[in-house]
Amino acid sequence: MRNKMTPVYILSGFLGSGKTTLLTRLLQHWKQEGLKPAVVMNEIGEVNIDSLAAGADVPTSELLSGCVCCTIRADFAAELGMLLQRDRPDVIVVEATGAANPMEILDGVAEASLYLNIELQQMITVVDTPHLLHLHREQRAKTYRLMQEQIRCANVLILNKTDRLSQDELSEVTEIVEKWNRSAAAFEAVRCHVDLEPMLSAVSRSEQSAAVPEGAVDDEIMNTPGRSFKGGAASHDTHAHVMSYTHHLQGPLDSRKFEAWIRELPRDIYRAKGILTFQDTASRYLFQYAFRETDYTRLPQEVELRDVLVFIGEQFDRTALKQQLQKLSEPT
Structure with a gap:
């Protein structure tokens, strides 16, 4: 058994947000760094077209006809174990279905880490900003709440498709997102074009972040105007939310x-x-x-x-x- 801990990143975001686009960029980045990435793809349907995006040279496991957070949780740990033993990757990305409950996915990876040499590196959530703005204005129940949870659980947020918003609309979206998760490092993007080095550094820095003292975060701070995501990562004392x-x-x-x-x-x-x-x-x-x-x-x-x-x-x-x-x- 290897003693080396393999980092695992969870890639979250609602259906159509751009997760697979970001995944493709991440895989290319790691390969250029001389690392061997692997992917676990989860899809509710019986066929996963997105698996083609990983490329033939990237070890990939597919979990179909169910969600990591409910019907195929036991299979998830088994697939991770098989991937580690068979392919010995340097890094693993779990691309969760857009309909998945983020807390249950975190719990599933944490449970697998009891038996496998993996280390959870927290969650990256891709946000479809025009879709979020539409849902926020209409307050549509289930989809809106799920997107909210995906944002709340993230350590890194990619505010994607910002080219489809006016400046006023973008300001409205960033205010919504910051109200839900003021701690995450956030990056504006078009087609998930972000500087990956600071994004990945923001994820790994969570190991060194200090906890916010009890009572230090109140509604006044959460809603302070003028805090901006422009120019890359937002400036915060800590970004470890969940x-x-x-x-x-x-x-x-x-x-x-x-x-x-x-x-x-x-x-x-x-x-x-x-x-x-x-x-x-x-x-x-x-x-x-x-x-x-x-x-x-x-x-x-x-x-x-x-x-x-x-x-x-x-x-x-x-x-x-x-x-x-x-x-x-x-x-x-």
Whole structure:
């Protein structure tokens, strides 16, 4: 088994927003850098025409007739594992169907990271700006809410098709987007033409971002006028809105200390899962945490998986979490 962690990027955005165009540009960029990219493409239908965009030289797995976040979740982890073992890529992009729930996709990748040497690099959402403006003005329920969630969960936003908007319309769209997710690094684009280096740097910088103190973001700040996306990435103190943290444990934990620590997790962390070994028992456990409820499932002795924990939430302090877990791992 390789110890190298393979970065995974999730590419999100509503149907027709330009995800596949951005994917093509990303793949070309990585190949020029001497890296070997791979793609997992998810489509609700039985045929995925977009898979042709990756090219014959890019390893590609297709998940058809269902969505990662519901009917084919188990297949998703299996496909990732097969891709890693068969093709040994340097980077993986998951292009999610435009109808997918972004939080469930994040959760699916986080779950796969328990068993595979992958590291989630957060979500890039492509926004069809004319479509968003139309939906916002009409307030159409399901599609509008889904697009809103795709924007809220992103660490990087590509505001695409801006050539189809007037300056006033573009200002209206940026105000909408910033109200939903003031933390994301955002880039205006036409046909997804963006400078990929700062875009990818914005994604990876999320590992170093500091959490926003509780109560520091209020409606007044969220709606402050004059904050602009022009000229590339918006300037923010942090852009980690919905975020994750993967921690590889160095040894067994004290079960009582761990349970006491879990009870005090900040409410900003609303999902966690992992593989755990405790000092006071010979068994290993699959650990699950959701909205302050915990569950432990005993694993068979023959299961050979590294001990790891994955956390998902909004603007929590990764550094503090890491330090606390390192302290929990210290021998008693």
